[in-house]
Amino acid sequence: MSLQEIREFVEQPEPRPVGDDLTAVSLFSGAGLSDVGYASAGFRLVVQVEQDSDRAAVGARNFPRSKWLRRDVRTAHDEIADVYRDHTDQRLALLVATPPCQGMSSSNPGRGRRSTNQEGRKEELNKLILEIVPAAARLRPRIIVAENVRPVLTLEVSYGERRRKVIDHLRDGLPQYHLFSGIVNVADYGVPQDRRRAVVVGVRRDEPWLRLLRGANVAPWPRATHAEIPKNDLDQWTTIRQWMEYLEYETLDSASPANAVGEHPLHYVPNYTDNPDRYLQISQIPPYSGRNAYENDTCPTCRSQPIRAGVVKCVRGHLMRNRPYVRTGTGFRLVKGFRSSYRRMAPDQPARTITTNTSHIGSDFKIHPWENRVLSTLECADLQTVPRRFDWSSAINARPRSKRYLIRNLIGEAFPPYFTFLHGQVLTGLLQDSRFDDKRCAHHVRQ
Numbered sequence: 001m002s003l004q005e006i007r008e009f010v011e012q013p014e015p016r017p018v019g020d021d022l023t024a025v026s027l028f029s030g031a032g033l034s035d036v037g038y039a040s041a042g043f044r045l046v047v048q049v050e051q052d053s054d055r056a057a058v059g060a061r062n063f064p065r066s067k068w069l070r071r072d073v074r075t076a077h078d079e080i081a082d083v084y085r086d087h088t089d090q091r092l093a094l095l096v097a098t099p100p101c102q103g104m105s106s107s108n109p110g111r112g113r114r115s116t117n118q119e120g121r122k123e124e125l126n127k128l129i130l131e132i133v134p135a136a137a138r139l140r141p142r143i144i145v146a147e148n149v150r151p152v153l154t155l156e157v158s159y160g161e162r163r164r165k166v167i168d169h170l171r172d173g174l175p176q177y178h179l180f181s182g183i184v185n186v187a188d189y190g191v192p193q194d195r196r197r198a199v200v201v202g203v204r205r206d207e208p209w210l211r212l213l214r215g216a217n218v219a220p221w222p223r224a225t226h227a228e229i230p231k232n233d234l235d236q237w238t239t240i241r242q243w244m245e246y247l248e249y250e251t252l253d254s255a256s257p258a259n260a261v262g263e264h265p266l267h268y269v270p271n272y273t274d275n276p277d278r279y280l281q282i283s284q285i286p287p288y289s290g291r292n293a294y295e296n297d298t299c300p301t302c303r304s305q306p307i308r309a310g311v312v313k314c315v316r317g318h319l320m321r322n323r324p325y326v327r328t329g330t331g332f333r334l335v336k337g338f339r340s341s342y343r344r345m346a347p348d349q350p351a352r353t354i355t356t357n358t359s360h361i362g363s364d365f366k367i368h369p370w371e372n373r374v375l376s377t378l379e380c381a382d383l384q385t386v387p388r389r390f391d392w393s394s395a396i397n398a399r400p401r402s403k404r405y406l407i408r409n410l411i412g413e414a415f416p417p418y419f420t421f422l423h424g425q426v427l428t429g430l431l432q433d434s435r436f437d438d439k440r441c442a443h444h445v446r447q
């Protein structure tokens with residue numbers, strides 16, 4: 001996939017016409033960003049389920065033909081199936097589930113031991129993916145797709161009587177499906193973002209093309225076109241610099257409100273007029289260096305340098321305001337940070353994972369590779385391949401203003417629509433006429 005193809009996907013003004021033949025239901029839909037890709041590939045979303053009403057309001061504007069249920073999936077299985085049947089007689093083609101990920105990353109609650117409420121809450125979040133079991137029992141989809149962070153493939157949770165891996169619970173709960181599981185990285189499809197996620201795809205065992213997939217040892221998702229170290233006919237990963245130069249974004253700067261806002265309604269960044277030291281920390285990291293603010297080694301007050309790493313004052317006792325610092329009871333100290341925090345993005349690599357906190361310079365790799373600011377909301381949306389036609393108006397106009405964070409959150413949570421579009425094309429090919437081209441499908445390395 002070339003940069004041009006991804007750009008066309010992002011900038012395409014009109015949605016592709018959606019067929020009526022292949023229906024889809026999505027659970028944990030957010031604002032439906034991942035659903036946009038499946039819809040672009042030809043699926044018609046019939047029911048989308050999201051418990052947060054602000055998220056659902058954004059989604060409903062973008063999927064006016066679909067029924068949005070503002071419900072907790074865990075208590076709505078019957079209703080989801082009833083609403084689906086009220087709207088169509090067709091057999092459900094695709095059930096997509098993209099539950100939240102917060103529980104995973106730090107979770108390994110010690111084999112059956114739940115020490116705190118927090119651990120219990122994480123466990124509840126980690127189990128949300130298993131909601132596809134009762135949902136699939138009622139909806140009987142031809143294909144199930146679940147996406148989540150990578151630990152979902154190795155994580156253990158208690159479900160029913162037993163504590164075992166999520167993927168094993170899924171296998172037990174979905175005996176009518178053959179499950180494929182693996183890791184996909186959108187950088188491997190030419191997207192300038194290193195974002196790795198687990199996917200599980202269940203194919204109902206009566207699908208005639210299932211044996212072809214298994215025979216060829218391929219999985220029902222697209223084959224990579226790019227690689228970090230390319231071999232054979234693969235292309236090199238796209239870098240953030242290539243992408244940003246190609247899209248020619250209007251220059252922004254965090255020093256003042258006027259320069260922090262561009263013409264496009266989503267091209268804006270925080271400004272640091274109320275915290276000039278924050279601006280200093282960013283602006284003194286050399287452009288294109290990929291370095292962090294802890295490495296700023298010239299004192300902004302007396303210009304002495306090099307000031308050694310790890311100290312908060314220069315040799316003459318001035319505060320190193322261009323390093324991340326906090327006030328303590330007795331003076332100042334450096335913010336405890338990781339190598340990745342307060343750091344410019346490396347220009348010659350894809351962006352690191354676009355997260356929900358893209359406006360915080362203290363989070364991982366959040367500073368623009370050469371301008372003095374974080375990425376704008378528009379740049380994050382583009383890196384997540386959200387089509388520009390996506391209607392954000394209900395979030396943009398939301399009051400109080402903090403709700404505008406909703407857009408960055410939704411963007412960071414998305415399963416990138418360009419990937420779901422490519423994936424949707426593979427699935428529609430298989431579902432519609434058993435079009436099976438093993439060269440389009442990924443090799444299946446069972447995880």
Ligand SMILES: C[S@@+](CC[C@H](N)C(=O)[O-])C[C@H]1O[C@@H](n2cnc3c(N)ncnc32)[C@H](O)[C@@H]1O
Binds near residue numbers: 027028034073410
């Ligand atoms: C990872 S996000 C979904 C992202 C979405 N697929 C996209 O690409 O934009 C997960 C969503 O699940 C919602 N959610 C969490 N728990 C839920 C529950 N029990 N029932 C319904 N929705 C839930 C969250 O509010 C969040 O919007």
